[in-house]
Amino acid sequence: MTDDHELQPPPITFPGRGPETAYRTAHDLLSRRAPREALEVLEPALEQEPRNTGLRSLRAWAYLLRAQLAKAEAELAALVEERPDDDWARHALGRSLERQARLSEALPHLRLAAAMSGDPEHELAVLRVERRLAETGQTSYDDLT
Structure with a gap:
């Protein structure tokens, strides 16, 4: 029997495609301090638009949160x-x-x-x-x- 008082978080879903959706989703994830998940969203979007400064800024933020300081510094x-x-x-x-x-x-x-x-x-x-x-x-x- 499961504990009825324990709440499970909803699954993370990524509706839509493209850099705009990736930006919004990654920003939301980073504001919730989920950098690994944000990077999973950002990397495919950056493959499509490698010079997108908004996406690159979010990637740098994710690196900072993960203490990947050399990667953050380079970006x-x-x-x-x-x-x-x-x-x-x-x-x-x-x-x-x-x-x-x-x-x-x-x-x-x-x-x-x-x-x-x-x-x-x-x-x-x-x-x-x-x-x-x-x-x-x-x-x-x-x-x-």
């Missing part, structure tokens, strides 16, 4: 190179570098993202990395150039 670096004004990609790149303890490389990206967006969370990331650099006596990447 985000390419996105930032293509669109230097994308404050989300720049901030995410900075966070990826920060999580790899590459603070001096992270700081310029975090500073630019904070300046572009005015987002308090971005500003806090700058302060956090600056403090960690000061605590370790490291020099910021900006100071080296």
Whole structure:
């Protein structure tokens, strides 16, 4: 006899086809912190449209959630190179570098993202990395150039 009080989650379904549906579905999955499932949706869509920046951004987000930091960094670096004004990609790149303890490389990206967006969370990331650099006596990447 099954426990009548235990609820089972509904199965995940992926209605429709195409990059628009993949984007919506993957975004929903990532917001629910299901990066593996999101990648399963994104990869086929990216095979159809490999240059789609929206899908690539979601893939980078999934990599960040899975702590696949080298993959996230590569995807985000390419996105930032293509669109230097994308404050989300720049901030995410900075966070990826920060999580790899590459603070001096992270700081310029975090500073630019904070300046572009005015987002308090971005500003806090700058302060956090600056403090960690000061605590370790490291020099910021900006100071080296």
